[in-house]
Amino acid sequence: MTDTITNEKAAKAKEAEKTNGTSSKEQKPEELSRLVIRFAGDSGDGMQLTGTQFTSTSAFMGNDLATFPDFPAEIRAPAGTVHGVSAFQVQISDHDITTPGEDPSVLVAMNPAALQSELHRIPKGGTLIVNEDTFDERNLEKAGFTKNPLEDSTLDDFTVFKVPMTSLTKEVCKDKGVKPRDAERSKNFFALGLISWLYSRSIDSTLEWIEKQFAGKEMIINANTAAFKAGHAFGETAEMFDARYDVPSAKLPPGTYTNITGNTALSWGLLAASEKSKLPLFLGSYPITPASDILHELSSKKHFGVKTLQAEDEIAAICAALGASYGGHIGVTTTSGPGVALKAETTGLATSLELPLVIVDVQRGGPSTGLPTKTEATDLLLAYFGRHGESPLPIVAPYSPSDCFLIAFEAVRIALKYRTPTILLSDAYLANGSEPWLLPEASDLPDINIEFATDYNHEHEDGRKDFWPYIRDPETLARDWAVPGTHGLMHRIGGLEKEDKSGNISYDPHNHEAMTHIRADKIEGIAKDIPGIWVNTAEGDIGGTQFISNAAKSQEREVSKEKHYNSDHPRLLVLGWGSTWGAISSAVRKVRREGVAIDYAHLTHLCPFPADLGEILSRYDEIIIPEVNMGQLAFLIRAKYLINVRSISKVQAQPYVASELKQIFMDAVAGKLPDDEIINVNPNLSNRSFS
Amino acid sequence: MSENETQETIEATSKEVEELAEKIPASSNGATNGKTTKEDWTSDQIVRWCPGCGDYSILTAMQLALPELNTRPEKTVFISGIGCAARFPYYMETYGIHGIHGRAPAIATGLAIARPDLDIWVIGGDGDMLSIGGNHLIHALRRNVKIKILLFNNQIYGLTKGQYSPTSEVGKITKSTPLGSLDEPFNPISIALGAQASFVARTHDMNRAHMQKTFKQAFEHEGGAFVEIYQNCNVFNDGIFDGVLKKDRREEMLIQLEDGKPITFGANGERGVAMTNQGKLEVVDAAGNEDRLLIHEAGRHNPTLAFALSQIARGPFEPTPVGIFRQVRREEYSDGIQKQLDYAQKSKGEGKLEELFNSRSTWEVK
Numbered sequence A: 001m002t003d004t005i006t007n008e009k010a011a012k013a014k015e016a017e018k019t020n021g022t023s024s025k026e027q028k029p030e031e032l033s034r035l036v037i038r039f040a041g042d043s044g045d046g047m048q049l050t051g052t053q054f055t056s057t058s059a060f061m062g063n064d065l066a067t068f069p070d071f072p073a074e075i076r077a078p079a080g081t082v083h084g085v086s087a088f089q090v091q092i093s094d095h096d097i098t099t100p101g102e103d104p105s106v107l108v109a110m111n112p113a114a115l116q117s118e119l120h121r122i123p124k125g126g127t128l129i130v131n132e133d134t135f136d137e138r139n140l141e142k143a144g145f146t147k148n149p150l151e152d153s154t155l156d157d158f159t160v161f162k163v164p165m166t167s168l169t170k171e172v173c174k175d176k177g178v179k180p181r182d183a184e185r186s187k188n189f190f191a192l193g194l195i196s197w198l199y200s201r202s203i204d205s206t207l208e209w210i211e212k213q214f215a216g217k218e219m220i221i222n223a224n225t226a227a228f229k230a231g232h233a234f235g236e237t238a239e240m241f242d243a244r245y246d247v248p249s250a251k252l253p254p255g256t257y258t259n260i261t262g263n264t265a266l267s268w269g270l271l272a273a274s275e276k277s278k279l280p281l282f283l284g285s286y287p288i289t290p291a292s293d294i295l296h297e298l299s300s301k302k303h304f305g306v307k308t309l310q311a312e313d314e315i316a317a318i319c320a321a322l323g324a325s326y327g328g329h330i331g332v333t334t335t336s337g338p339g340v341a342l343k344a345e346t347t348g349l350a351t352s353l354e355l356p357l358v359i360v361d362v363q364r365g366g367p368s369t370g371l372p373t374k375t376e377a378t379d380l381l382l383a384y385f386g387r388h389g390e391s392p393l394p395i396v397a398p399y400s401p402s403d404c405f406l407i408a409f410e411a412v413r414i415a416l417k418y419r420t421p422t423i424l425l426s427d428a429y430l431a432n433g434s435e436p437w438l439l440p441e442a443s444d445l446p447d448i449n450i451e452f453a454t455d456y457n458h459e460h461e462d463g464r465k466d467f468w469p470y471i472r473d474p475e476t477l478a479r480d481w482a483v484p485g486t487h488g489l490m491h492r493i494g495g496l497e498k499e500d501k502s503g504n505i506s507y508d509p510h511n512h513e514a515m516t517h518i519r520a521d522k523i524e525g526i527a528k529d530i531p532g533i534w535v536n537t538a539e540g541d542i543g544g545t546q547f548i549s550n551a552a553k554s555q556e557r558e559v560s561k562e563k564h565y566n567s568d569h570p571r572l573l574v575l576g577w578g579s580t581w582g583a584i585s586s587a588v589r590k591v592r593r594e595g596v597a598i599d600y601a602h603l604t605h606l607c608p609f610p611a612d613l614g615e616i617l618s619r620y621d622e623i624i625i626p627e628v629n630m631g632q633l634a635f636l637i638r639a640k641y642l643i644n645v646r647s648i649s650k651v652q653a654q655p656y657v658a659s660e661l662k663q664i665f666m667d668a669v670a671g672k673l674p675d676d677e678i679i680n681v682n683p684n685l686s687n688r689s690f691s
Numbered sequence B: 001m002s003e004n005e006t007q008e009t010i011e012a013t014s015k016e017v018e019e020l021a022e023k024i025p026a027s028s029n030g031a032t033n034g035k036t037t038k039e040d041w042t043s044d045q046i047v048r049w050c051p052g053c054g055d056y057s058i059l060t061a062m063q064l065a066l067p068e069l070n071t072r073p074e075k076t077v078f079i080s081g082i083g084c085a086a087r088f089p090y091y092m093e094t095y096g097i098h099g100i101h102g103r104a105p106a107i108a109t110g111l112a113i114a115r116p117d118l119d120i121w122v123i124g125g126d127g128d129m130l131s132i133g134g135n136h137l138i139h140a141l142r143r144n145v146k147i148k149i150l151l152f153n154n155q156i157y158g159l160t161k162g163q164y165s166p167t168s169e170v171g172k173i174t175k176s177t178p179l180g181s182l183d184e185p186f187n188p189i190s191i192a193l194g195a196q197a198s199f200v201a202r203t204h205d206m207n208r209a210h211m212q213k214t215f216k217q218a219f220e221h222e223g224g225a226f227v228e229i230y231q232n233c234n235v236f237n238d239g240i241f242d243g244v245l246k247k248d249r250r251e252e253m254l255i256q257l258e259d260g261k262p263i264t265f266g267a268n269g270e271r272g273v274a275m276t277n278q279g280k281l282e283v284v285d286a287a288g289n290e291d292r293l294l295i296h297e298a299g300r301h302n303p304t305l306a307f308a309l310s311q312i313a314r315g316p317f318e319p320t321p322v323g324i325f326r327q328v329r330r331e332e333y334s335d336g337i338q339k340q341l342d343y344a345q346k347s348k349g350e351g352k353l354e355e356l357f358n359s360r361s362t363w364e365v366k
Ligand code: SF4
Pocket: B048, B049, B050, B052, B053, B054, B055, B084, B085, B154, B158, B159, B232, B233, B234, B235, B236
């Protein structure tokens, strides 16, 4: 269906805007259980802002939601080309959801390039809302259309609404004293108003937000408000939309919620760990996509006593963090893959000095500069092995945007307790994506008790007392930590191999071997201090941990491990880590709904693995590991447990969508998966085998 | 925050440390709270530089200088990178980190920001600080972080056995440059001035008293300090500074910079530095040029003359200035950071987690 707008209708829209958007037409919205909308436009069109505000309003209205900003690396690629298309996808729902969805049912396309690059994502029968004004010859050509798709049969399978957003926006801004060129910039608010009407979103929260966001810029407030109201009124009066929809609120556990991105949650987790350990936070960082928002967030939290340094390079950033750790602060450095590579030598120094340090890697598409704004989980092996010498360190990874909070807290806890650099592997998908977060009670967060050495710990034969920096806690193997300023405990530490206990330089071969083992045992021993693996079964969860339980949301039932494994339990286990959680759990539910039983385990601790992982894996005949890389966890599991696993791979710098995983799981249950070492979800790519 | 308040914060931190100190029993190890001696600053490690190396006299000068300063071993940290000079921290009875190649200024920057109550010294050679760590050096200096950087310049790589360094003269024949090096050498003083260092001085390993005095001046300077020390590597580059440092040459070849005085040198001050009417500096006979002689002022904010002075010798074979080239007041970096923290706390109130969690739009689910 295509509809056209007459000037008369446009005039009516303007009329309605004047009456302050009050409804003249009663129309009962049809209830939807979920909705996936994709906003797409030129990088300068404000699509991220539009999508974010639509999300906030939906959050207020009690929907569960998940978002996925998808934008180009170039700040402003040539306007009007497909390279410059910036998109924001959001799924809102009346039940708990774990992904931003696939197959958006609505695409808002602000120009031909947005339509060109995004149309393939919209299933037939979907709704397209396009800014008709931009479909002129020049823009069509820039977008690579030879003919105007609004005028031929290209879009026959879709419901298309052609709305002259630019001209209508200009029109309503005319008497607001805004110059036409500036008025044009408000067209995204017209789109937002229209969508808000169509999906029965509250208008007040957006109007308030405009006032706050642009405080002091009257002209912009006026223009955006007018455009937003006009878009809303247009929906109401234009008589082109047969129905409007509502997504009722979801049944989330009771409490106070906020909508949070992974990078913000991660920053807050660090602040919380600082408060709970009573140690000041120091962030050394160098700007890099997609990690910079953590630097921004913490730099704006100076009233928490956090000190931030935008260093001259990645190496200086981690060195400064290590220096701060030596002084008794929580040293943190945040970066992405290329930065982790540069920080490798200092990370090695930290493993040798045995000082706490948190290294946050917000992974992105690689190698090299790769796809800086796109997601990938390809740094797991880098985190494991990316240093010279035997230099193991703990690795943790959040599974959802809000889980970044707890995992950051956990990374600090491990780093401080075990005096070790600790790598936290987030990714661009978690960093920029958002979801509702049930606010924790600050008082419920555990204390992190760290004691600095204040007394001598060694007595020489002649009775002289001394402080030896490499005397350890027999339980944790963490060394005694005396900070500068402590009277009498002066000592030197360095990157040269140290004599056990005294910390003096030592070239003794057996001492080196002993120290290598002690450092490895210390990291391996952390397994005793972390929760067992979380397994989700059709009946409920086994070994739910504080890191996963929040995610289980409606599925909080505990299942006895003995009972589950003594019964006729599923023979197939899906094992995941990191941000694949959303897509995997959604796919697992879909599979179960078809009456097929599979189990699902997810790792938040990658090094060391939970102590019971090997035993749990041995319970299954088939283990499937989907990753946004070429099988890095699968490689580790095969090497450590000497079992075969099915490695599922996707390296399109895009997250999995549930349907492609569902297909894989169904094929696996039916015994139809190929025997390849790595199985690609992309059917056009032949599967690879190294054997 | 006023400077007084900054001082109070620093004192408060030191007070906590003092309180901590009282809990710890005094012992034979480390100084008690009285005045320190050289022994209190000397660790039990055997010093392992080559016999005759210039590093020994620098170590002694430091161990003699520190008891004269208003500091204590537990408040003092030596941080180094990699190289012969970088072993220095092991020999000091203070806190210390022997770090990785080139990164000492960056490690020290983090520590200085975290702990403004500490006295931090950074030790490194010409390869460490000007080659692999050049970036960190200039950024530490431009930020004016309160760290005292001592660059032991011996114009060679010692620890890796004798390759040419970024301060080696053009044409240097070494194992890695059998036909002579092609690279124009860095002038460390010029680099520090170019990086806007607030304290820049040069001393040398043949004059312990001058080193002690220079270390004291660097220590007492309120901000970051950079000191180049001409240091003889008697194994791989022996005598490279003989042109200016040999006992019988010092008087005629070293230009002692003294604040507020005309720049003269020689046994009887018979030579001096003057400015031509083109604005260039030149070495002249003092006699007859009295009114042209340059008056040295380390406190000039504009570094142009200090830079010209740093360039007056093309190498250690022409009359070479020693002493303080520049000493100006600039806000110290951790002071600036502390002021921002105080401002944020004053304007927003001390950060509380509950408030943080509720700082964005929230909604209730019943
Ligand atoms: S190699 Fe040169 S600089 Fe190094 S310790 Fe020996 S003499 Fe000193």
